[in-house]
Amino acid sequence: MNGRDEDASSRDDGGDRAELRALLSENARHSIADLARLADMDEAAVEATIEELESEGVIRGYQAVVDPSRVEPEPVRALVECNVTLDRETGYDDIAARLVEFPEANSLRLVSGDYDFALEVEGDSMSEVSRFIAEKVAPVPEITQTVTHYIMDTYKERGIEMSDGHEDDRLSVSP
Amino acid sequence: MKLADRVEAVPPSGIRRFFELAEEREDVISLGVGEPDFAAPWSAREAAIDSLERGRTSYTANRGMAELRAAIAAHVDDRYDLQYDPDEEVLVTAGASEALDVAFRALVDPGDRVAVAQPAYVSYVPGVTFAGGEVVDVPTRAAEEFVLTAEALERHGAADAELLVLCYPNNPTGATMSRDELEPVARFAREHDLTVLSDEIYAALTYAGEHASIATLPGMAERTIVFNGFSKAYAMTGLRLGYALGPPAAVTAMNRIHQYSLLSAPTTAQHAALDALEHCGNAVAEMRSQYDRRRRFVLSRFAEMGIDCFEATGAFYAFPESPRADAAAFAEALLEETGVAVVPGGVFGAGGAGHLRVSYATGLADLREAMDRIERFVG
């Protein structure tokens, strides 16, 4: 449906592959040696499996999770709900293919419910983000309506909390 | 004031000394902690809060809320193939600790001999002593992966004991016992008419195969009391909730003491526990898989350092051989020079000397740093 490679090998994701995927999703900076220890594999197998996951497109990239409030100037981000109309020639994938080209588009997801696409946009200022939505997103012919929500604060991103977390208040040595 | 002799006979826990040493320093990474580093699952915490908001602050039935006992019985049947009647054979207590204490008091007469497989959790020996019993030390050995054998029971005089206490998955060794390995122990218990107290509080944290309870072996349910609780699997140590499972007469006897000393286990914790059983299976599975990764990490690091460590397959402990013969001196020097706290194995009784208990209930980043420091220290 989305045109991605769906041959059997990239879906067969059990065992070592699943474990490495889980470990890297938690912390992409684990060293190969640590991954080998954590997954109980040898280092060569870890490297080969990661290469496989990358070349098959299962792993698409690695990024730092940044707390936007600690960045100067703080980037402006917005969630944009987009409604679209489809016709015989144009499907969701075609519209998505245009939207993902914009560097301002951080993420784009097709969702169920009241609207079709959830688009996350990032820019240096509110006016830059507004202008991008008004001048680039809204005019896309198939997009019939956009609703923009500016993000005011971020508490958790990709499973990582932005607060400084819970103190370890356990006794330092206990039975 | 005069203190009772049986209290004076029990020295303060050897853990205490290391706790005090560790508390003196700022930068300690502790691998000496006997409890999870996770907080209790949010769903269970919310159930506790909710019960308070609804004003559920009364005592419960002595044996625990009927709904909780039913959930416990269903859970242990589902997970461990243990069948207990929630009305007659389940006692909810303030931690497995209280369950163990009332069991010793309910079952041990002054002078009775109680065999305790060791190294073991630090409460059994004092618990037996407070109840007036005499402890028969039954050491297990690194060479046998700290599994309890019928030969060890025989050799150390357990045949004329009244009770046998064992704990698998084990604190401090991380050892587990399979059904096949439990079989000869069960036979020994039947032959010598021993009552078995089986502390299975780490049952959910078993990493190779399924946990086997000795109570599921033929002829054992009627002579075994199983102890379990919410502290380890559900990371609920501070809520203080556990339970005992056993034949009606034993549970009734234990409840006789419990009803006078506790009346009932903490009500708020019972609500959290009920939710834990109903909704927190995934959280337990997630914590277990985190522990398992750390376990593999720690075992590999020890192997690479040339430190001998048998493959612990349960709880959240590794039990390596101390790089220096005097494990207590090693642990002290390690703490002093690197700020890494571990507990010398001798604290856990017979068979523990010369080893170190290394808890991996610590985040991976700290665990990595601690292992680096140990490596530099022994290198």
Ligand SMILES: Cc1ncc(COP(=O)(O)O)c(C=O)c1O
């Ligand atoms: C083997 C063992 N049994 C019992 C306990 C006590 O558990 P609870 O918190 O349920 O009293 C512990 C706690 O460290 C333990 O390790």
